[in-house]
Amino acid sequence: MAEIIVALVIVLPWLGALVVWLARNKHPRLQHTLAVLFSVLTAIASLALFMFASSEAVEIQLPLGKAFGVLTFVPDGLAVSLTAIAAVIGSLAVIFSVDYMHGEAQLGRYYFLVLFFIGAMTGLVLSGNLLFTFFFWEITALCSYGLISFYNDDSKAVAGGIKALIITQVGGVGLLAGTLVAFVELGSFQISDVLANAASLPAAALAWMAFSFLVAAAAKSAQFPFHTWLPDAMEAPTPVSALIHAATMVNAGIYLLARFYPAFEAVPGWTMSVLLVGLISALIAAVSALIATDLKRALAYSTVSQLGYMVYAIGAGGVLASQFHLLSHAVFKALLFLAAGSVIHSVGTRDMRRMGGLGRQMPFVRNVFIVGALALAGVPILNGFWSKELILEIGLEHSPLWAYGVMLFGAGLTAFYTFRMVWLVFFGKERDRLNVHRAGSAMRVALGILAGGTFVTWLFFGGLNNLLASTLPFHELEHESLLELVTAILSAPATWLALLVVGLGAGISWVRARGYRLFGGDWLSPLVETSFGFDSLNRFIVQGTYKVAEQFSRTQTGELNWNILGIISALLVVLVVLWLGA
Amino acid sequence: MTLTPLDIVLFGIIALLGVGFYGLLITRNLIKIVMVLQILIKAVLLALVLAGKLSGNLGLGQSTAATVIVADTIVAVVGLALAVQVRRRLGTLDVPKISSMRG
Numbered sequence: 001m002a003e004i005i006v007a008l009v010i011v012l013p014w015l016g017a018l019v020v021w022l023a024r025n026k027h028p029r030l031q032h033t034l035a036v037l038f039s040v041l042t043a044i045a046s047l048a049l050f051m052f053a054s055s056e057a058v059e060i061q062l063p064l065g066k067a068f069g070v071l072t073f074v075p076d077g078l079a080v081s082l083t084a085i086a087a088v089i090g091s092l093a094v095i096f097s098v099d100y101m102h103g104e105a106q107l108g109r110y111y112f113l114v115l116f117f118i119g120a121m122t123g124l125v126l127s128g129n130l131l132f133t134f135f136f137w138e139i140t141a142l143c144s145y146g147l148i149s150f151y152n153d154d155s156k157a158v159a160g161g162i163k164a165l166i167i168t169q170v171g172g173v174g175l176l177a178g179t180l181v182a183f184v185e186l187g188s189f190q191i192s193d194v195l196a197n198a199a200s201l202p203a204a205a206l207a208w209m210a211f212s213f214l215v216a217a218a219a220k221s222a223q224f225p226f227h228t229w230l231p232d233a234m235e236a237p238t239p240v241s242a243l244i245h246a247a248t249m250v251n252a253g254i255y256l257l258a259r260f261y262p263a264f265e266a267v268p269g270w271t272m273s274v275l276l277v278g279l280i281s282a283l284i285a286a287v288s289a290l291i292a293t294d295l296k297r298a299l300a301y302s303t304v305s306q307l308g309y310m311v312y313a314i315g316a317g318g319v320l321a322s323q324f325h326l327l328s329h330a331v332f333k334a335l336l337f338l339a340a341g342s343v344i345h346s347v348g349t350r351d352m353r354r355m356g357g358l359g360r361q362m363p364f365v366r367n368v369f370i371v372g373a374l375a376l377a378g379v380p381i382l383n384g385f386w387s388k389e390l391i392l393e394i395g396l397e398h399s400p401l402w403a404y405g406v407m408l409f410g411a412g413l414t415a416f417y418t419f420r421m422v423w424l425v426f427f428g429k430e431r432d433r434l435n436v437h438r439a440g441s442a443m444r445v446a447l448g449i450l451a452g453g454t455f456v457t458w459l460f461f462g463g464l465n466n467l468l469a470s471t472l473p474f475h476e477l478e479h480e481s482l483l484e485l486v487t488a489i490l491s492a493p494a495t496w497l498a499l500l501v502v503g504l505g506a507g508i509s510w511v512r513a514r515g516y517r518l519f520g521g522d523w524l525s526p527l528v529e530t531s532f533g534f535d536s537l538n539r540f541i542v543q544g545t546y547k548v549a550e551q552f553s554r555t556q557t558g559e560l561n562w563n564i565l566g567i568i569s570a571l572l573v574v575l576v577v578l579w580l581g582a
Numbered sequence: 583m584t585l586t587p588l589d590i591v592l593f594g595i596i597a598l599l600g601v602g603f604y605g606l607l608i609t610r611n612l613i614k615i616v617m618v619l620q621i622l623i624k625a626v627l628l629a630l631v632l633a634g635k636l637s638g639n640l641g642l643g644q645s646t647a648a649t650v651i652v653a654d655t656i657v658a659v660v661g662l663a664l665a666v667q668v669r670r671r672l673g674t675l676d677v678p679k680i681s682s683m684r685g
Contacts, residue, residue: 560615560677564606 002052003059006073006126008045009083012038013090013119020111028107032098035111039091042118046080046087053080055471057128057192072190074128077467081323082125082255085330086248090118092446093243096338099440100239100345110150114240117143121248125255130179131189137175137220140249141168147240148233157235166545167229167538171219171253178212181205191259195474198263210264213256214273221253221307224281228538230304231288234296234350238341241296246303246337247330254310254326258319262474265317275315279403282308286413288528290420294350295340298421302376303333305414309391312407318394320468320477324461325387331457332375332384335450339369342439342447343425352424354434359426361436364444366426368451373422375454377415378502383458389489389498396494408501415505423509461485591632598625612668612675616661623654 016038023030057072075083094114101110117140124136142165149161182194185205198206217223222230233245244250257274264270282305289301306329313322342365343358344350359366375384388411395404439447462482469477489495530536555562598621605618627647634643669675 558681560681561607561610564603568603568607 002049002054002075005045005049005052006058006075009042009049009087009122010119010126012042012045013087013115013122016042017112017115017119020115021108023108025106025108028103031107031111035094035115036091036098038115039087039094039118042122043084043087043091046084046122049075049080049083050467053077053467053471055473057190070129070190071132072128073126074191075126076471077464077469078255078259078323078472079125080471081327081464081467082248082251083122085251085327086118086121086125089247089330089334089450090114090121090243092334092449093239093247093338095442096242096341096446097237097239098442100341100443101237102440110147110237113143113146113150114243117147117244117249121252124252128191129189130182130191130194133191134172134175134179137252138172140244140252141165141172141220144168144233144244144249147244148236150237150240151235154235160229160232160235163538163542164229164233166542167226168219169545170226170541171216174212174214174216174219175256178209178216181209181212195260195263199266203267206264207267207270210260210267210270211273213260213264214270214277217253217256217311218277219253220256221250221311222281222304223253223277223307223311224284225534225537227281227285227304228535231292231297231300234294234300238296238337238344241300242334242337242341245300246333250303250307251326251330254307254314254322257311257314258322261314261317261319262476271315271317273315275312275399275403278308278311278313278315279406280308281305282312282410283406283413284532286410286417289417290413291525291528292417293353295344295352295355295421295425296337296350298352298417299333299336299340302414302417303329305410306333306376309388309407309410312399312403313391313394316391316394316398318391318398319475320465320480321387321390321394323468324464325384325391327457327460327464328375328383328387331450331453332372332382335368335447335454336372336376338443338447338450339365339372340425342443343369345443346437346439347434349434352421354432355425356428356432357426357430358434358436362426362438365439365447368447369426370422371451371454373418377418377506378411378498379415380499381458382454383456384454386458386461386485386489389492389495390485392498393489393492393494408498411498412501412505415502416509419506419509588632588636591628595625595628595632598622598628610677612665612677612680613662615677616658616665619661620654620658623650623657627651 016035019038020031020034023034025031053075055074055076057074059070059072073079094111097110097114101107104110120136120139120143124133124140127133127136145161145165147161148164149158151157179189183189185201186193186197188194194209219226222228230245230250234241236245285301285304285308289298289305292298292301306325310322310325310329313319313325343355343362346362346365347355347358349355371382375382378385378388392404392407392411395407459482462480462485465477465480468475469479527533602618602622602625605614605621609615609618627650630647630650631640631643634640634646637643665675668680672680674680
């Protein structure tokens with residue numbers, strides 16, 4: 001039974017992708033219906049998977065030959081919870097798209113890529129075979145590229161897509177390098193083999209794996225020093241930003257670190273590097289969000305910052321805290337992005353300087369956006385509060401005091417930029433004459449469900465903890481109930497300190513808003529525009545890839561004889577391999 | 583070392599394949615390309631008959647070879663006809679000159 005459900009959550013969205021594409025763009029109504037149908041079915045299947053959660057591998061045998069190993073899927077707690085996040089938020093994003101993409105051309109391409117992505121994401125987290133994790137990882141990158149560049153007549157969208165593709169490829173190379181090291185040392189691609197035999201591996205090989213996986217995670221999750229691609233990825237349609245660039249794909253890096261934490265924990269310097277990557281990302285992204293004027297870019301910076309909190313939590317040993325925050329963040333950030341999407345869809349601009357006073361015309365969107373914003377700022381009793389406090393608590397216990405101080409400061413900055421965003425968009429005077437219309441019903445359904453989720457997902461803490469503790473044999477997590485979490489957080493002085501900092505950030509934002517000095521920080525903008533100088537590193541990678549590609553294009557002479565030479569040499573290589581292998 | 587008939591046929595196949603591939607590598611003339619393709623196909627025909635003999639299905643090998651002869655005649659005819667048309671329209675049979683793709 002478990003095999004069938006696992007196969008369903010991967011194959012259903014892929015089947016849906018094909019069906020929607022085959023429905024042709026002449027029938028947009030049919031395409032919307034089919035996409036919603038298949039994504040909702042996937043979400044139901046992913047929720048059903050909770051009943052079959054175990055650390056036992058589900059083997060789906062495919063005769064792939066020795067080189068690929070056996071194709072296994074492991075529906076353990078980590079995989080099942082991430083599958084549910086991907087499928088449920090995926091279905092909500094698709095429902096939202098019914099209104100958001102209404103009347104757009106080429107819906108087939110759009111829904112194909114979205115559904116293809118959902119299937120690849122569930123495959124990525126469920127796969128128990130590192131090589132197939134890599135394949136799914138690359139498919140998600142490809143879908144992300146295709147969707148960022150969806151408006152392919154816009155040069156900014158195309159450039160942003162290619163940048164995201166190339167930078168996340170750096171991560172793909174890191175993942176592949178680590179995978180090959182594991183194969184050379186262990187002769188197996190199975191993740192469970194790697195986790196079980198990590199202690200017996202040579203120290204150098206393990207360190208190679210640990211740090212190449214860290215590079216992979218940093219590039220995929222837009223962490224320092226690769227954090228510059230995510231803000232540029234905001235040219236994508238907004239439901240895509242909510243699904244791929246806030247709630248799911250960028251979590252793949254966090255997933256990788258959490259998955260292999262028990263194996264790499266003992267590698268000297270690894271946890272400290274992870275902690276530092278998270279800390280630097282959280283801080284500089286929060287500072288960048290302070291002065292962003294594009295609504296979606298501000299949200300993207302805050303995503304980088306919150307992902308930084310999760311990476312920091314893993315560095316401090318809090319795998320559970322990072323997964324808990326991942327769940328909270330996926331829900332409230334999807335809510336914020338979708339709410340921002342309905343604002344953008346309504347007024348037709350992403351520039352916050354032109355918005356203002358929109359709350360009166362869009363009360364529903366204002367209300368749900370404020371719910372999301374309060375959760376992002378970490379205000380009780382919303383889900384963001386509990387998970388962020390848990391991370392800060394673990395940081396106080398297991399990381400240096402200065403690191404805790406920086407993260408606390410970051411929490412204050414988060415509150416500040418969040419309330420600045422709310423103020424600029426929904427309150428104050430109207431700064432520009434904008435044509436506002438109300439959000440459609442499909443949008444309201446998706447937003448309402450997510451806003452409800454923001455209130456209640458923290459109640460799943462006990463269940464999530466039990467699930468992770470009982471199905472992850474290598475992670476040695478403790479069982480802790482929801483009640484224990486609540487009492488621990490409410491009785492800790494650190495919580496009240498954090499709340500004070502959050503209140504301070506919100507208060508400063510309020511005072512500055514009164515004085516209409518929200519666009520301050522001119523000295524910061526050149527720093528933010530170059531991502532504190534790290535944009536040059538990313539540009540170097542992108543330009544370097546372009547140069548190499550241009551060199552390779554010389555081999556395409558179009559001359560028959562050269563092509564024959566290529567064919568014959570390939571034939572010789574195959575013959576030699578067969579001869580040696582036989 | 584004595585050569586069995588089998589060895590001789592095998593050498594024949596390899597020699598024909600070698601001539602064919604070498605021809606494909608160096609030829610620029612369209613008609614010569616059709617000719618070396620024919621040489622390659624003849625090597626394959628020999629190999630088919632040989633494979634039939636070795637596996638004990640001589641009839642199967644021979645009948646497949648006969649089918650390939652028919653198909654490959656059509657390839658030759660169409661290829662040569664194309665070559666004639668190319669020569670008439672473009673005034674040359676030199677493949678790199680005909681090629682208009684620049685990458």
